Amino acid sequence: MAKLAGCLRAGLRLAVLAGVAALMAAPSSEAVAGVDLPKLERGKGEKCVEDTQFMRRNHMDLLKHQRDETMRKGIRTTRHSLKRCVECHASEKTGSVAASKEDFCAACHSYASVKLDCWDCHATRPGKKSAASPHVPSQVNGGGQ
Amino acid sequence: MSEHNKRDTMQERRDFLKAGAVMAGATAASGVLVYSVAHSRAPEEGASASKRWGMLIDTSKCGDGCNDCVTACNTENGLSGETGPQDSQYIRKLNIKDLRNGRVHELPMLCQHCEHPPCVDVCPTGASMRRADGIVLVDRHICIGCRYCMMACPYKARSFVHEPLTDQNPEVPRGKGCVESCTFCVQRVDRDEQPACVEACNAKGHQAMVFGDLKDPESAIAKALKSQASTEVRADLGLNTGVRYQGI
Amino acid sequence: MANENCINQGNCRTPQFLMLLGAGGLVVLGTLFAFFTLEHHGHVLTGMNNQVVWGLPHVFAVFLIVAASGVLNVASIGSVFGKQVYKARAPLSGMLALAMLAGGLAVLVLDLGRPDRLIVAMTHYNFKSIFAWNMLFYNGFFAIVGLYLLTLMDRKLKAYSKPVGFAAFLWRLALTTATGSIFGFLVARAGYNSALMAPMFIIFSFAYGLAAFLLVQTAMYLWNGLTLDERVLARMKTLLAVFVAASLYFTVVFHLTNLYFAKQWDYERFILLEGGVYTTLFWVGQILVGGLIPLAILFSPGSRKSLALVSLASLLVIIGGHAQMYVTIVGGQAFPLDMFPGYEMSSSFHDGVVAGYTPSGWEILLGMGGIGIAFLATVVAVRAFKFMPQDDFSALECEKD
Structure with missing residues (x-):
C-alpha cells in the first residue's frame, strides 16, 4: 500500500518535472506559452556530478537520500551533498544559490512554484574556507551536509 | 536508482584510493600526519558503534x-x-x-x-x-x-x-x-x-x-x-x- | 414561544445563531492572525523561552484535551452503566468531546516550531515516546467517538451503542493516562516525575469535563427557552461535587508524597509557599476557586433547585482547572533543575534561578483559539443535529441511584 502510494507520488512528480524539464530544454525560451523560462547560471567546473537531465528529475531524491545518510549515519560522501551543490552553483553576482530570484535554486523553484525549506537552516553560500581538513584532499572529504 | 548508487559508491572508492595514494606520499614526506591518517574513517563509512x-x-x-x-x-x-x-x-x-x-x-x-x-x-x-x-x-x-x-x-x-x-x-x-x-x-x-x-x-x-x-x-x-x-x-x-x- | 430565541432547531430564527457564529469566528480569526504572525517571526514574540518552553497556549490546550476526555463521561455513565439521565445526554456529550479535543489539538499544533511539518508528526513515530502515543490516542479518539455518536444517533445502529460506548470509555481512560504521563514520565524535573500524574489527570478530567458539560447544557436550555428538570440537575450536581472532592484528594496526596521526600522539599516550598504567582494560583485558583468554593456551593441546600448556583460552581471548576494547568505546566518548568543537590548554581543560562515567564498577547490569542474552535463546532453541530437531551421521565422515576 505504502509502496503503491510512493510509486504514485513518484510518478506524478516525474510527470510534472518531465514537463518542466521539457520546457527548459526547449530551444527558444519565448516560444513556450509566452512565459520566460528561468535562465540558469552555469555552475563552476566542467560538468555537474550527474547528467543534467538526471539531475533535473532526481536531485531532490539524491539530496534527501544524502541528508538521511549524513545526518543519521554520519556518512559524509560529498558527491551529492547539498554543501557541494552550493559550492559550485552559488551565483557569481550574489554569491548565493537563493539570494535573488535569478540564483540557481531560486530561479527554477520559483518558476516551478515548488517551495523548499532547505534554506531555513542550510547556508545558501559556500563557506569562507573550503571545509576539508588540511591533510585530506578536498575531492574526498568535505564534511558534506 | 540502486544501480546509480552503486556507481556513486564505486566512484567514491576510486577517489578515495587515489587520495589515499596521494596522502601516503604526502605523509611519508612530512612524517607528521601518520596518526590521524591511521585513524580517519572513509567518508562512505558511517559512524560506528565500535566507538563511543x-x-x-x-x-x-x-x-x-x-x-x-x-x-x-x-x-x-x-x-x-x-x-x-x-x-x-x-x-x-x-x-x-x-x-x-x-x-x-x-x-x-x-x-x-x-x-x-x-x-x-x-x-x-x-x-x-x-x-x-x-x-x-x-x-x-x-x-x-x-x-x-x-x-x-x-x-x-x-x-x-x-x-x-x-x-x-x-x-x-x-x-x-x-x-x-x-x-x-x-x-x-x-x-x-x-x-x-x-x-x-x-x-x-x-x-x-x-x-x-x-x-x-x-x-x-x-x-x-x-x-x-x-x-x-x-x-x-x-x-x-x-x-x-x-x-x- | 420556545422557538423565539432557540438556536438548535431547523425552524428557529437565525440572528442569534449567526451572532454566536460571529463571536466564535472572531476569536478563531484572532488565533489565525496570531498563528501566521508567530509562524513568520518565530517564538521570539511570545514570552516562552529556553527555560519555560511550554506556556499559556499549552495551558489552554491541555485543559481542553483533558476536559474533552472527561466530557465523554456523561455518555459513558449512560451507555456503560445504564443511567437514564445520562443516556439522554450521551449524544451531546460525545459531540462536545470531539469539539473540545479538536480545539485543544489545534492550539498544540499551531504552537509548534514547525507547524508546516504536521505531516511529519503523522508519519514518523517514535513508539518509545509517550507524546507519540498521545497522537495515536487522539486520532483514535476521533474515530471511536465518531463511531459511538453514529450508534447513538442512528436507530439501526442503536444496538451497538453499548459495546462501542464501552470501547470509547476504555479509550478515553487510556488517553488521559497518556496525557497525564506526558508530565509523569519527565524523570528530570521535580514538579513532574510521578506515576500519580496519570490517575490525577483522569480525576481532573472527570471534574473539568462534567463542569464544561453542565455549562453547555445550561446555555442550550436557556437559549431554547427550556427548563432543566430539578431531578436531573440534582443528580448531576452531586456527581460534580464527588469529582471535585476527588480532585482535591489527589492534589493533597500528590503534595503529601512530595513533602515526605527530602529531595522534593525545595519544589514543595516553591509551589506551596514561596513561588509568587504559582503559589497564589495554587492556593487561590486551584484549591479555593476550583475546589473549596464549588464544593461549598454544590453542597449548599439552595443549589438543589438553582441552575444559577450549579452553573456558577461549574464555571469556578473550569477557572480553577486553568489555574491548576498553569501551576502544573508553567510552575513545573519555572522551578529550576537541580543538577547538583546540595549546591547553589548560577550561569548565563538561567541555571539555579526561578525562570521568568510573562505570556504575551499573541499567546493569549493563540490559546483562546481552542475555546473558539470548540465553541464554533458546538454551535454548528447543535443546530444541524438533534443534540438536545430528550429526557424520559417515566424511566427516571423507576431508576434508583
Missing part, C-alpha cells in the same frame, strides 16, 4: 572566569553569543557553590551525550536521536519544534531557535522553529578533529577537557577514567552520560 565519543572535564583545571570554550563553540556553530532567555547556548559555564562548606568552583555544562538520553526517548518523531558512536543529535529535517525534549533533559542542554536565522555556517545548519544542542562538533569529529571547546581549552593551556573514544582502551580518556575517580552529573538517573567530571 566521550569527554572528561577536570573542574580543578577549569579557569576561573575563563569563557574560551563558550566563545569557541559560538564561533564554530554560528551562535550569536547573546545570553537572553530566548538565545541558544550549547555550552555554558556553571558556577557552583557547596552549601555545606562554601567551596566554590566552575565547570562547563553541555549536552552530556547520554547512553539512554531522555530527549531521545520522549521525541515523538524520532528527530532527537543518538548516532551509532554515541553522539546525541537533533535531526532538524523531522523536528517539529514541540520542545518536549527540552522538558525532558535533566541538564538543560537544549535550546529552541526563536527567530529566523541567516548566514549559517555551511557545516552547521540551524534555523527557526527547531530545537538544537551541542553536537560534540560532529562535523569536526567526523574528520578527526577535536570539538571546538576542547581545542580552545587546550589552546589556553588549561587542558581541562579531554575528548576521545571511551571504547578504545588506549585512548587518553579511557586511561584517565580507568585510573582516576570521576562523576556523572545526576548519576541517580542512570543515563550513563558520555561527559564525565572530576573534582566536583
Whole structure:
C-alpha cells in the first residue's frame, strides 16, 4: 500500500518535472506559452556530478537520500551533498544559490512554484574556507551536509 | 536508482584510493600526519558503534572566569553569543557553590551525550536521536519544534531557535522553529578533529577537557577514567552520560 | 414561544445563531492572525523561552484535551452503566468531546516550531515516546467517538451503542493516562516525575469535563427557552461535587508524597509557599476557586433547585482547572533543575534561578483559539443535529441511584 502510494507520488512528480524539464530544454525560451523560462547560471567546473537531465528529475531524491545518510549515519560522501551543490552553483553576482530570484535554486523553484525549506537552516553560500581538513584532499572529504 | 548508487559508491572508492595514494606520499614526506591518517574513517563509512565519543572535564583545571570554550563553540556553530532567555547556548559555564562548606568552583555544562538520553526517548518523531558512536543529535529535517525534549533533559542542554536565522555556517545548519544542542562538533569529529571547546581549552593551556573514544582502551580518556575517580552529573538517573567530571 | 430565541432547531430564527457564529469566528480569526504572525517571526514574540518552553497556549490546550476526555463521561455513565439521565445526554456529550479535543489539538499544533511539518508528526513515530502515543490516542479518539455518536444517533445502529460506548470509555481512560504521563514520565524535573500524574489527570478530567458539560447544557436550555428538570440537575450536581472532592484528594496526596521526600522539599516550598504567582494560583485558583468554593456551593441546600448556583460552581471548576494547568505546566518548568543537590548554581543560562515567564498577547490569542474552535463546532453541530437531551421521565422515576 505504502509502496503503491510512493510509486504514485513518484510518478506524478516525474510527470510534472518531465514537463518542466521539457520546457527548459526547449530551444527558444519565448516560444513556450509566452512565459520566460528561468535562465540558469552555469555552475563552476566542467560538468555537474550527474547528467543534467538526471539531475533535473532526481536531485531532490539524491539530496534527501544524502541528508538521511549524513545526518543519521554520519556518512559524509560529498558527491551529492547539498554543501557541494552550493559550492559550485552559488551565483557569481550574489554569491548565493537563493539570494535573488535569478540564483540557481531560486530561479527554477520559483518558476516551478515548488517551495523548499532547505534554506531555513542550510547556508545558501559556500563557506569562507573550503571545509576539508588540511591533510585530506578536498575531492574526498568535505564534511558534506 | 540502486544501480546509480552503486556507481556513486564505486566512484567514491576510486577517489578515495587515489587520495589515499596521494596522502601516503604526502605523509611519508612530512612524517607528521601518520596518526590521524591511521585513524580517519572513509567518508562512505558511517559512524560506528565500535566507538563511543566521550569527554572528561577536570573542574580543578577549569579557569576561573575563563569563557574560551563558550566563545569557541559560538564561533564554530554560528551562535550569536547573546545570553537572553530566548538565545541558544550549547555550552555554558556553571558556577557552583557547596552549601555545606562554601567551596566554590566552575565547570562547563553541555549536552552530556547520554547512553539512554531522555530527549531521545520522549521525541515523538524520532528527530532527537543518538548516532551509532554515541553522539546525541537533533535531526532538524523531522523536528517539529514541540520542545518536549527540552522538558525532558535533566541538564538543560537544549535550546529552541526563536527567530529566523541567516548566514549559517555551511557545516552547521540551524534555523527557526527547531530545537538544537551541542553536537560534540560532529562535523569536526567526523574528520578527526577535536570539538571546538576542547581545542580552545587546550589552546589556553588549561587542558581541562579531554575528548576521545571511551571504547578504545588506549585512548587518553579511557586511561584517565580507568585510573582516576570521576562523576556523572545526576548519576541517580542512570543515563550513563558520555561527559564525565572530576573534582566536583 | 420556545422557538423565539432557540438556536438548535431547523425552524428557529437565525440572528442569534449567526451572532454566536460571529463571536466564535472572531476569536478563531484572532488565533489565525496570531498563528501566521508567530509562524513568520518565530517564538521570539511570545514570552516562552529556553527555560519555560511550554506556556499559556499549552495551558489552554491541555485543559481542553483533558476536559474533552472527561466530557465523554456523561455518555459513558449512560451507555456503560445504564443511567437514564445520562443516556439522554450521551449524544451531546460525545459531540462536545470531539469539539473540545479538536480545539485543544489545534492550539498544540499551531504552537509548534514547525507547524508546516504536521505531516511529519503523522508519519514518523517514535513508539518509545509517550507524546507519540498521545497522537495515536487522539486520532483514535476521533474515530471511536465518531463511531459511538453514529450508534447513538442512528436507530439501526442503536444496538451497538453499548459495546462501542464501552470501547470509547476504555479509550478515553487510556488517553488521559497518556496525557497525564506526558508530565509523569519527565524523570528530570521535580514538579513532574510521578506515576500519580496519570490517575490525577483522569480525576481532573472527570471534574473539568462534567463542569464544561453542565455549562453547555445550561446555555442550550436557556437559549431554547427550556427548563432543566430539578431531578436531573440534582443528580448531576452531586456527581460534580464527588469529582471535585476527588480532585482535591489527589492534589493533597500528590503534595503529601512530595513533602515526605527530602529531595522534593525545595519544589514543595516553591509551589506551596514561596513561588509568587504559582503559589497564589495554587492556593487561590486551584484549591479555593476550583475546589473549596464549588464544593461549598454544590453542597449548599439552595443549589438543589438553582441552575444559577450549579452553573456558577461549574464555571469556578473550569477557572480553577486553568489555574491548576498553569501551576502544573508553567510552575513545573519555572522551578529550576537541580543538577547538583546540595549546591547553589548560577550561569548565563538561567541555571539555579526561578525562570521568568510573562505570556504575551499573541499567546493569549493563540490559546483562546481552542475555546473558539470548540465553541464554533458546538454551535454548528447543535443546530444541524438533534443534540438536545430528550429526557424520559417515566424511566427516571423507576431508576434508583
